Amino acid sequence: MVGAGSTPEWREHLKAQLPSYMVPSHFVEMETLPLTSNGKIDRKALPIPEEQAGSGENHLSPVEELIASVWSQVLGVSNIGAQDSFFELGGHSLLATQVVSRLQEAFQIELPLRELFEHSTVETLARRIGQLRQGDQKPELPPLVPVERGEAIPLSYAQQRLWFIDRFTPNSALYNIPAVLRLTGDWALESLEKGWNQLLERHESLRTVIQEIDDQPVQQIRPYSPETIPVMNVTELPKEVRDNEMKRIIQNEAEAPFDLGQGPLIRVQILQVEEKEWMLLCTMHHIISDGWSMEVFLDEWMALYEEDISGTPAELNPLPVQYADFAQWQREWLKEDVLEQQLQYWKEELSGDLPILQLPTDRPRPAVQTNRGKMHQVLLSHPLREKLKEMSRQEGSTLFMTLLTAYQSFLSRYTGQEDILVGSPIANRNYREIEGLIGFFVNTLVYRADMTGKPTFQELLSQVREKALRAHEYQDVPFEKIVEVVQTERSTS
Structure with a gap:
């Protein structure tokens, strides 16, 4: 040609x-x-x-x-x-x-x-x-489009669960999502602030608070108005004192609770620790954000910052909808017959006795959960990672399915239990319109493995793969709805 x-x-x-x-x-x-x-x-x-x-x-x-x-x-x-x-x-x-x-x-x-x-x-x-x-039984979804902003914008199902928890445990930082970024070099704080304000204007969720009308929670979107980012300078302090003060400020920021009704539900501040070194502190409440949202938030902020200092276009696509549109849409289609059809799978999957995992630990399980814990990270070597990927391809599974199978096998081996249930978060962004939004979409899926008969790893992987695919087909059901219908015994521990 x-x-x-x-x-x-x-x-x-x-x-x-x-x-x-x-x-x-x-x-x-x-x-x-x-x-x-x-x-x-x-x-x-x-x-x-x-x-x-x-x-x-x-x-x-x-x-x-x-x-x-x-x-x-x-x-x-x-x-x-x-x-x-x-x-x-x-x-x-x-x-x-x-x-x-x-x-x-x-x-x-x-x-x-x-x-x-x-x-x-x-x-x-x-x-x-x-x-x-699903035998072509899945109903056709209504289009996800912008809706009129009335006085009472409903919460999404996920938001309602967090609002309910907040009412019974107010002034808790359990659902804070803190992020700390170290900025080194020549940073223009004015451009950072400009990008921050552009984000506030772009995403309604960052201007949302949760009010109550007749004891029912509703979203209230506040009009955009420019904000300044507070800057705290600790460069004059001796290094040891400065380091301790920096840790204290970061800790206090991460643990400061939000007032859902008063807002705002996002806080940003900058801490200058050296002449050309800053700590950017950003904390959101989970009710307006999740892990995916934090990635969107930071990526767009840096793109807008780069646009202002260098003239490189940020090239952010217009948002087709906002989170409030999603919440209204979810409430309209996921109800009655549709909800019951989706819940039926979970009723069958989680029927019977649901065991509590009995891990052998060196301390007794507390009567009431303290939420004190830590994260242990393991870095897999490149050769091992490639072998796991190859095994996943051979078995027609994903890497997640293979690792989940290994994890459930591990839990069964250490507990001696044959019925292993594992909960895992899922992004729940299975509609193109919401991929670029900041909001609370993440859901929890339950994966139940049957270890009776001592299956081989390949047999268990085949079972887990099928369970994972089925669970994904019914991921729209909010986890709290599943808990309601299963009516399992709840443990405060």
Whole structure:
């Protein structure tokens, strides 16, 4: 092909003219074509196309991860993202047959070949597989769009749980999300403050407080008004005193409770510790944020800061909806018949006696949970990590499923129990409109492993994989609703 245009443009043009299997897998741009001495194209001198790579988007769901893993094996393509198309990555009808057979085995469903042609991206195919696994019974969701802001904006289900906890344990910092960043070098504090204000204006959740109307909680979004970031300078203190003061300030900031009704539910301050060194302290209440949100928050803040100091456009896409729109939408569709249908799976999965894990510890379990604890991190070597990934690919599982299987096996071995339940957070951002929002979306899923009969690791992994995929299909049910219907005995310890 000769002429102007980009690879995506040429690919779209050819897709309109040719069947999918005839669209080239790779495009290589060249100034001139190599010629033989006879003036013909020297095919041996043509460059070998580099290995194709996908968009590499993060945050794939478990179903999307399995699909991407199968595509990677068949196509020899790495770093596949949710929006990547099977055919644009080099797939054709012959390879499609291989993919379909592997996906049928992985998901234990009947998957006609046409489904891959009609749902050619990872995301759309994952959604279709979810429908097939549920027998096409999953109801069509209403569109997630902006709604009118009335006086009473409902809380999401997750928010309502935290509001309820806050009413019974006020002045608690248990649900604070603190972050501390060390800034070194030449930082323009005015530009940081400008970016901070742009975020406040962009995300309604950062201006939200929780009020009560007739004893019912509602979201109240305050109008945007510019704010200043307080700066505390401790550079004049002797080093030892300064270090202790810095630790005290950080500790106090992280442990200071929020007033949900008064707000604001986010605090930011800067602590200058050297001439060119600052500590950026940011604490949010969980009711307006989660781990994914913190990543969005910091990424956008730094992009806006860079835009102001260097002129590099932040290129932040307009937000299609706000968190209040999501809460209203969730309340409208996840109710009555839909909620009952989703809850039915959890009623069956968590039926019978639910055991309390009896780990052999050197201290008795306290009568009331203290929430005192620590985190132990283990860094796996690169060779071990690669072996685990390879094993996951061979077994048709994700790395999470493999590690969860190992963890549940470990718990069973140390406790002697054969019924092992593990709760794990899930981002719960399975709708494109909410991917860039700051808000409280995370949910908890329960994975129950049956160790009776002493299954092999591969047998247990197969069980865990199926349980994980099923749990993901019913992730929309708030954990607190599951607790309500299961009616298990609650332990204060």
